[in-house]
Amino acid sequence: MSETTQAADGGDDQPNARERVEVTAADLPLHCPMPGKRLWDSHPRVFLPIADSGEETCPYCGTVFVLKGPAGGHH
Secondary structure (H helix, E strand, O other): OOOEOOOOOOOOOOOOOOOEEEEOHHHOOOEEOOOOOOOOOOOOOEEOOHHHHOEEEOOOOOOEEEEOOOOOOOO
């Protein structure tokens, strides 16, 4: 997983804590929760089509994902 900013309260382990996450082509196909999150089971996995828009918000937890750099050949 790429660079992550912590939730407003300073912790990143709260279920469904809103945050902003920068991702790269290596993270595609993008899904939330992402691998490596301690609370990876806090909501069902949902795939987010970030390659075209460059920014997507998880409908479950509100995490905002921002694509840094080109999407490459991923869809």
